[in-house]
Amino acid sequence: MTKDNIFKNIISDPIMVERGYLKEDEVDDLSINDGGENKIIKIIKIAVSGVVDKDSETSISRYINQSLNS
Amino acid sequence: MELIKRLKERSPEYSAVYENLISIFTMTQGGRAGSSSDSSAWAQGKYFTTKYEIFMYAAFLGIKSKYRLPLTNNEKNISFWEIKNWQPVELVNYLIMSILTVSDIDFNQLEELSEDEVEKKITDLKKILEEYANGGFDIIRAKYEDNSTYFENNDNCFLDLLSNL
Amino acid sequence: MIIEKIEIENFMCYSGYNIFEFCEGINVIIGDNAYGKSKLYDAFYWVLYDQIFVSERKEFVNTAIVGSELISDKVKYESVDGEVSASVSITFNNKEQDRVYVLRRTYTAKIEGGEVVKNNNKNSVLIVIDKEMSFLSGSLIDDENQKQLIINKILPRNLKRYLWFQGEQVESIIDFNDQGALTSAINVLSNMSYYETIVNIAKRTFDEVNNEYNKKLRNQSRDIEQSVKLDNQKKTAEQGHRNTKVYLDQTKENIARAEEKCELLFSKVADAEAISKFNQKIKKAQDELAELKKLLDNENSNFIRALFQKKWLLKGMNSIGKEYEEKFFRYDKNKLEKINKKQILSELTSGTIETRLPINVPEPIYVKEMLDKERCLVCGREAKKDSDAWKAIEELLITKKNTADSNVNDQIFKNNFREEFYMLYRNHISIEDNKMPFIEEEIKDSIICRRNLKIKIIDLQNIIIEQNEKIHEIIGDSSIDCKSAEHILNEYAVMRDKKELYILEKNKWERQIADYILKIEQLNTELGDLVKGEIPNYLIEKKKILSDFLDIATSTRDRVFNGLVSRLENEANVHYTSMTKGNQATRGKIRLKKLPNGNYMPEIIDDEGRVMLGYNTGNLILIKLATIMAIVSASSTDNKVKYYTLITDAPFSVFGDDYTIGFCKAVSMVYRQSIIMSKEFYKNEALKIQLMNDSDINIGRVYMIRPSSIECERDNRNNLSTIIESLN
Numbered sequence: 001m002t003k004d005n006i007f008k009n010i011i012s013d014p015i016m017v018e019r020g021y022l023k024e025d026e027v028d029d030l031s032i033n034d035g036g037e038n039k040i041i042k043i044i045k046i047a048v049s050g051v052v053d054k055d056s057e058t059s060i061s062r063y064i065n066q067s068l069n070s
Numbered sequence: 071m072e073l074i075k076r077l078k079e080r081s082p083e084y085s086a087v088y089e090n091l092i093s094i095f096t097m098t099q100g101g102r103a104g105s106s107s108d109s110s111a112w113a114q115g116k117y118f119t120t121k122y123e124i125f126m127y128a129a130f131l132g133i134k135s136k137y138r139l140p141l142t143n144n145e146k147n148i149s150f151w152e153i154k155n156w157q158p159v160e161l162v163n164y165l166i167m168s169i170l171t172v173s174d175i176d177f178n179q180l181e182e183l184s185e186d187e188v189e190k191k192i193t194d195l196k197k198i199l200e201e202y203a204n205g206g207f208d209i210i211r212a213k214y215e216d217n218s219t220y221f222e223n224n225d226n227c228f229l230d231l232l233s234n235l
Numbered sequence: 236m237i238i239e240k241i242e243i244e245n246f247m248c249y250s251g252y253n254i255f256e257f258c259e260g261i262n263v264i265i266g267d268n269a270y271g272k273s274k275l276y277d278a279f280y281w282v283l284y285d286q287i288f289v290s291e292r293k294e295f296v297n298t299a300i301v302g303s304e305l306i307s308d309k310v311k312y313e314s315v316d317g318e319v320s321a322s323v324s325i326t327f328n329n330k331e332q333d334r335v336y337v338l339r340r341t342y343t344a345k346i347e348g349g350e351v352v353k354n355n356n357k358n359s360v361l362i363v364i365d366k367e368m369s370f371l372s373g374s375l376i377d378d379e380n381q382k383q384l385i386i387n388k389i390l391p392r393n394l395k396r397y398l399w400f401q402g403e404q405v406e407s408i409i410d411f412n413d414q415g416a417l418t419s420a421i422n423v424l425s426n427m428s429y430y431e432t433i434v435n436i437a438k439r440t441f442d443e444v445n446n447e448y449n450k451k452l453r454n455q456s457r458d459i460e461q462s463v464k465l466d467n468q469k470k471t472a473e474q475g476h477r478n479t480k481v482y483l484d485q486t487k488e489n490i491a492r493a494e495e496k497c498e499l500l501f502s503k504v505a506d507a508e509a510i511s512k513f514n515q516k517i518k519k520a521q522d523e524l525a526e527l528k529k530l531l532d533n534e535n536s537n538f539i540r541a542l543f544q545k546k547w548l549l550k551g552m553n554s555i556g557k558e559y560e561e562k563f564f565r566y567d568k569n570k571l572e573k574i575n576k577k578q579i580l581s582e583l584t585s586g587t588i589e590t591r592l593p594i595n596v597p598e599p600i601y602v603k604e605m606l607d608k609e610r611c612l613v614c615g616r617e618a619k620k621d622s623d624a625w626k627a628i629e630e631l632l633i634t635k636k637n638t639a640d641s642n643v644n645d646q647i648f649k650n651n652f653r654e655e656f657y658m659l660y661r662n663h664i665s666i667e668d669n670k671m672p673f674i675e676e677e678i679k680d681s682i683i684c685r686r687n688l689k690i691k692i693i694d695l696q697n698i699i700i701e702q703n704e705k706i707h708e709i710i711g712d713s714s715i716d717c718k719s720a721e722h723i724l725n726e727y728a729v730m731r732d733k734k735e736l737y738i739l740e741k742n743k744w745e746r747q748i749a750d751y752i753l754k755i756e757q758l759n760t761e762l763g764d765l766v767k768g769e770i771p772n773y774l775i776e777k778k779k780i781l782s783d784f785l786d787i788a789t790s791t792r793d794r795v796f797n798g799l800v801s802r803l804e805n806e807a808n809v810h811y812t813s814m815t816k817g818n819q820a821t822r823g824k825i826r827l828k829k830l831p832n833g834n835y836m837p838e839i840i841d842d843e844g845r846v847m848l849g850y851n852t853g854n855l856i857l858i859k860l861a862t863i864m865a866i867v868s869a870s871s872t873d874n875k876v877k878y879y880t881l882i883t884d885a886p887f888s889v890f891g892d893d894y895t896i897g898f899c900k901a902v903s904m905v906y907r908q909s910i911i912m913s914k915e916f917y918k919n920e921a922l923k924i925q926l927m928n929d930s931d932i933n934i935g936r937v938y939m940i941r942p943s944s945i946e947c948e949r950d951n952r953n954n955l956s957t958i959i960e961s962l963n
Contacts, residue, residue, distance in 0.1 A: 006429055010791045019783055040780050040787075047788075051432045061440045068444075068777040074655045117539050130548050133555065158543060160662055167659040168552070171559040177566035177656060178573075181648040188650060225535060225685070228542065229678065232550055 007032040007048045011041065042067050073180070073188065074166055078154035080196045083147035084125060088207045091214060095221070096124050117228055122156045126165060128206030129199055131232060133168050137205035138198070169199050236336075236389055237908050238880050239326040246281075246321040247274040248942065250307035250956040257910060260935035261903040263926065265916045271940050271957045272884055272912035276401060278323045279882055279910075281305075282340045283386055285359055288401055298359045303344040303351045305359075309955055315349050327389055335366040336385055337373065390879060393423050397866045399882040409859050409866075411836050420862070421799045424870045430792040437785040444778050448770065455768040462765050469758040476751035483744040486737055491830040493734040498846070500727040506709050507723040513702045514720075520702070524695045531688040538681050545677060546670045553671060556663045563660050570653070602628060621668070800827050800835060806865035806874065807858070813901040814857060814894060825858055837862070857894065868905050876906045884912035896925055896932075903933040927963065937962040 011030055016022045021040050022030075032045055043064045050060035084092075096118045118124040132138060141147060156162045170177075175191060183191065213220055213231065221227045240256045243249040248271050255264070255275070266272050277287040286295040287305070298305065306321040324339035342359040345352040363382050366373035376382055390398060396408055397420075410416045421427055449466060456462035542548045605612050605628050609619055618624035804827045815822045823839040830836055837858045838846050864881075868874045881902060895915050902909050916923040917939070927934055943956045 006433075009430075009795055010433070010787060013787045013791045013794065015783065015787045015790055021783070039776075040784060043780070043784060044787075047433050047436055047784075048429075051429050051436070057432070057436055057439060060436050061443070064436070064440050064781075065443070068780060069773060072655060073650070073652045074659070117542075123543060127542070127548060130552070134552065160666060161543060161546060161548060163659055163662040164546075164549060164552070164666060167559050167663055168555045170659070171555050171562060177562065177652070178569045181570075181650045181652060183649065225538065226682065229547060229550075232548070 003048050003052050004032045006052065007045060010044050010048070016040075039068060073192065074163075075154075076189075077166065077192050077195055078162075079152055080192070081149040081152045082125065082196055082200050082203065083141070083149040084128075084200065084203060084207065085141050086146040086148055088211065089148065091207065091211055092121060092124055094214075096121055121150045122153075125150070125203050126156065126161060127228065128210065129165055129203040130168070130206070131209055132202035132205035132207075133172060134232060135205065135209060137209060138201045139205040139208055140201050141204050165199070166195075169195055169202070172202075173198050236327045236329045236878060236880070238910065239328050239335075241275075241278060241326075242324040243275075243278050244322045244324075245307040245310045245319065246278055246305060246323050247271075247307060248955055248957050249274065249278070250309035253957060253959055255938060255959065256936060257908065258935045259908050260933035261899055261906075262908070262910045262935035263899075263916065263937045264910070264912045264940060265914070265923065265938065265962075266912075266940040267914050267917050270914075270917075270942055272914070273401065274957075275940075276399075276882065276884060276912060279325065280399060281359075282323050282325050282338050282361070283390060285340065285361070288404075290401075290403065293403060293407075298342060299357065302353075302357070303342075305342050306344055307955070311344075311346065311351060314346050316347060318343050318345055320344075333368055335373070336389065337364040337366070338362070338386075338389075339364075393419070394867055394879060397423070397863050398876075398879050400863075402884050405856055405859050405863070409862050411834065417800070417835055420803065420866045421796060423866050424799050424802060425795070427792070427796060427799070430788070430795055434785070434788045434792050437781070437788040441778075441781040441785045444774070444781050448774055448778050449762075451770050451774060452762050452766055455766040455770065456762070457765050457767045462762060465758050465762050465765070469755055469762070472751050472754045472758065476748060476755065479744050479747045479751065483741065483748065486741045486744060490734060490737045490741060491834070493730055493737060495830070495836065497727065497730045497734060500723055500730060503723050504727045507720040507727075510706050510709055510720040511724060513706050517699050517702045520695050520698050524692060524699070527688055527692050527695065531685060531692065534681065534685050534688065538685070541677070541681070545674070546666060547674050547678060549666065549671065550674050550678075553667065556667055559663060560660065563656055566656065567653075570648075797829070800829075802869055803827065803862065803865050806869040807861040809874075810864045810868070810901050810905065811857065811861040813904065814861060814897040816897055816900070825861060860898070864901070864905055874905070878907075881906045881909035881911075883909075895922065896929065899926060900929070900931045903931075908935070934963070 008031070011022065012027050016027070017024055021038055030041070032048065046063045046067060047060060050063065095116055097116045097120070118127065153162060153166075173195060175195070180188070180191060210231070224230065237259060238257050240254060243253045243255075245251065264272055264275060273288075273290070280295075281287050281298070284295070285298050287298075287301060288294070289296045289301075303311070306319050310319050320341050320343040322339060322341040324337060327336045327338070329335070339362045340359050341362075342357075344357070361382065363376040363385055364373040365376055365385070376385065396404075400408060408416075409420060418427070449469075453459065453462045453466055601612060605618070606620075606625065609617065609625065611618050611624065611628060616624065618628055804825060807827075808824045811825050812822070823841050826838055826840045826844075827835040828838055837855075839854060839858070840846055867876050867879065871877065895913075899911070902911065916926055926932060927937060939960045939962055941958050941960075943958055
C-alpha cells in the first residue's frame with residue numbers, strides 16, 4: 001500500500017465525520033500531498049509518512065507532539 | 071359291592087412300543103406323580119403333563135374312531151397309575167361311561183352275577199379300555215410316522231386329530 | 236519463475252542420476268505410498284532451505300542433524316573407501332527477463348572401510364549460478380546475502396508456507412484457532428503492520444499527553460494533597476478499568492468457545508435427540524412385546540390344558556352319551572319291570588297288595604308318560620324336557636324307584652349298581668348341559684385370540700426393526716453412536732448453561748467497566764474543580780485530538796483487517812467453488828465468521844446464510860486448501876499466481892474422486908505452474924485418464940515413479956533406486 005492508500009483509509013474512517021473533523025463530501029478530495037488545514041489531518045500525515053519510511057516510533061511521536069504544541 | 075369303584079382300583083396297561091411316542095408328548099417326571107406346572111409343559115413343547123392324560127386321550131380317540139385294537143401278548147406292557155387317581159374326575163367318569171356303553175355288557179344281567187363273575191367283568195372292562203387306548207395310540211403313531219411335522223408346527227394338533235374323523 | 240527441471244543424484248531413495256523436467260501447467264508425480272513422492276518434495280525443500288520435513292515429528296529438521304541419511308543407501312553400500320555425495324539441482328527460469336538461476340546443494344560424507352565416518356555439524360554446500368541470459372554460461376554467486384536474495388525472489392519468505400507444503404502440514408498452515416495464523420495470512424495480502432504501528436504511535440502519544448495533562452491538573456490544584464489523593468484514586472480506577480477489560484475479553488473468549496462447542500454439538504444434538512426418541516420407542520415396544528409374549532404363552536398353555544379342564548377332549552362325543560342314556564333307561568325300565576313282576580307275583584301269592592307308594596305320588600308308568608308328553612298330568616302345566624318342572628317329575632321317577640326298590644333290591648338282585656350308573660348318567664347330563672354346547676365356541680375363541688396376539692407380536696417386532704434401522708441410518712451419516720447420543724444431549728445442555736453463565740459474567744464486567752468510566756469521569760471533574768488556574772488550551776485540544784487519533788487509528792486498523800478477511804473469504808470461495816464444481820450435492824460457500832474474541836472461524840453456509848455442515852475432515856481440508864490458495868492468489872495481479880510455483884502432495888484421499896479432479900482444475904487455473912504429488916492417480920486408472928485428457932485442466936508433465944526393489948526386499952535398501960517413467 002502506498003502512503004496515500006493508508007492515508008485515505010484512515011481519513012475515511014467514520015469517526016472523522018462523527019466527531020466533526022471532516023464533512024462527508026470533503027473526505028474523497030483529500031490526499032496525502034494536499035496541505036490539510038486540520039490539525040488531526042496533519043498528524044495523520046506525519047504518522048503515515050513516518051511509519052512507511054520506517055522512522056522510529058520515538059521520532060514520529062516527537063513530530064506529532066511538535067505539531068500539536070504550536 | 072360297587073362296580074365302578076372297583077374298576078377304578080385297577081391300573082390299565084399300554085404297549086411298551088408306545089413308550090417313546092408317549093415320552094415325546096408327555097412331561098417326564100420323577101415318579102408317577104405329575105406335579106409340574108402347566109406353563110413349563112408348553113415351554114417344553116409337551117401337550118400332556120401325565121401319562122394318564124395321554125392315555126385318556128388315546129382312549130377317547132379310539133372310542134370316537136371306533137378303533138379297538140387288542141394288545142398282543144408278546145409285547146411288554148406297562149402299567150401306571152390306578153384310575154381312581156386320575157383327574158379330572160368328570161372326564162374319568164365320562165370315559166368309564168363310554169366304555170360301558172360300547173361294551174356289550176348287559177347292566178341288568180350284571181346285577182345277577184356273583185362276585186367273582188363281576189370281578190371278571192371288571193377285568194373285561196379294563197381290557198376294553200386298554201384296547202381302545204391301544205387303538206388311539208396306533209392312530210397317533212400312524213399320524214406321527216406319516217408326517218411328524220403335523221405335531222411340530224401345529225399347536226392344535228391333538229385337537230384336530232380328534233376332529234378329523 | 237518457472238521450475239524447469241530438478242536433477243537428483245544419490246539423494247535418499249533416488250540413487251544414481253535422476254531428472255524430472257517440468258513445464259507450465261499442472262505437473263503430476265504419481266506413485267503409491269513410500270514410492271518416493273515425499274522424498275521428491277524433500278529434494279526441492281532441501282535445496283532452498285537446507286532442511287527436510289520429518290514426518291514423525293511433523294517439523295523441518297536441519298541437514299546437520301539428518302546427516303548422512305540424506306545420501307542414498309545404495310551408493311553408500313557400493314563404495315568402500317572414499318567420499319559419497321548427495322546432490323540436488325533445480326533450474327529456475329524467470330521467463331519475463333529470460334534469466335535463469337541454477338541452485339545446487341551437495342552433501343558429502345566420507346566412507347572408511349565401508350562405514351560412514353560420523354562427523355557432526357557437517358554442512359551442505361549451496362552453489363547458485365546466475366545466468367543473466369539463458370544461453371550464457373552464468374556466474375557463480377559467492378555472497379551469502381546475494382544467495383538469500385535470490386532465494387527470496389524465487390520464493391518469498393512470507394509466501395513459502397502457502398506455496399510449498401506437504402499434505403500433513405495443511406492442518407497447521409492455517410489453524411483458525413490461532414489468531415496469529417490468520418494475521419500472518421492477512422499480512423500477505425496487505426501489510427497490516429503499518430496500521431499496527433500507527434496504532435502504537437497513537438497510543439504512545441496519547442499516553443504522553445494524558446500524563447502531561449494530569450500533571451498540569453495536579454500542579455494547578457488549590458489543594459495539592461487532595462489532588463494527589465484524587466489522582467491516585469483515578470490511577471486505581473484506571474487500573475481496575477484495564478483489569479476488568481481483560482476479564483471481559485477472557486469472558487468473551489469463553490463465550491466464543493462455548494458457542495463454538497454448542498454449534499458443533501447442535502448439529503449432533505438433532506441426531507442425538509432423534510436417536511434418543513427412537514430408543515424410547517424401541518424400549519416401549521420391547522416392553523409391550525414382553526407382555527404380549529407372556530399372554531401368548533399363557534394362552535398356549537391354557538389351550539393345552541383345556542383339553543382336560545374344559546373337557547374339549549369330549550368334543551363330538553354326544554352320541555356316546557345318548558347311547559348310554561338309552562342303555563341306562565332300558566336298564567332302569569327292565570329293573571323296574573322285574574321288581575314290579577316280582578312284587579305282583581309275591582302279592583298275588585301272599586294275598587296282600589301293599590301299596591308302598593305314597594298316596595300322592597303317581598305310578599311310575601304315569602310319571603314316564605308325563606315325561607314323554609312333557610306335561611304334568613296332575614296340574615296340567617307344560618313341562619318341557621330339561622326344564623325344572625320336567626326334572627322335578629323325573630326326580631319322582633327315580634326317587635320312586637329308589638324308595639320302591641331299595642328294600643326289594645336285595646331280595647331280587649345280587650348286586651345293585653344303580654347308584655353308580657345313575658352317577659354316570661348325571662355326570663353325562665351335567666357335561667352335556669354345561670360344557671358341550673360351548674366347546675366349539677371356546678376353541679374358536681382361543682384360536683382367534685392366539686392368532687391376534689401373534690399378529691400383534693409380529694407388528695411390534697417390525698416396529699423395533701424399523702426403529703433400529705432408522706438409528707443405524709443416523710449413525711452412519713454422523714459419527715454418533717447410541718451411547719454418545721445421551722452424552723451429547725447432556726453435554727449440549729451443559730454447554731448452553733455455561734454460555735448463559737458466561738453471558739451473565741460478561742454483563743457484570745461491562746457494568747463494572749461502565750462504573751469505572753463514571754468514577755474516572757467523576758474524579759476528573761473533581762480534579763478539574765480543584766484547579767484554580769487554567770489548563771492551557773493547546774493542551775486540552777492536544778489531548779482531545781490525540782484521543783480521537785487513537786480511536787481513529789484503532790478503528791481503521793480493524794476495518795482494514797476485516798476488509799482483508801472479506802477479500803480472503805471471497806477469493807477462497809472462488810477456489811472452493813471450482814474445486815467442488817463436480818460435486819453438486821452439498822457445496823455451499825465458505826464464510827469466515829468473526830468471534831467475540833477476535834478470531835475468525837470458517838464455516839460453510841447455504842444460500843440463505845444458514846450454517847450447512849458440521850465439521851468433517853474432508854470439508855475442513857478443502858476449506859483450508861481454498862484459503863491457502865486464496866492467500867497467494869488474492870495478493871497477486873489478476874488473482875493468478877504467475878511468479879511462484881505451487882508444490883504439494885495435497886491429501887486428496889480425504890476428499891474423494893470428484894474433488895480431486897475439481898482441485899486439479901482449480902489449481903491449473905490459478906497457478907501458472909504447479910507440481911502435485913499424488914497417489915490417487917496411481918490406483919485409479921480412470922481418474923488418471925480424466926486428469927490427462929480433461930480440457931479444463933492445463934496439464935504439464937506427468938511422471939510415474941516406483942521403487943526398483945519390491946516390497947519384501949525393501950528391508951535391504953542397499954539396492955534401492957527409483958524408476959521414473961514419463962507418461963507424456
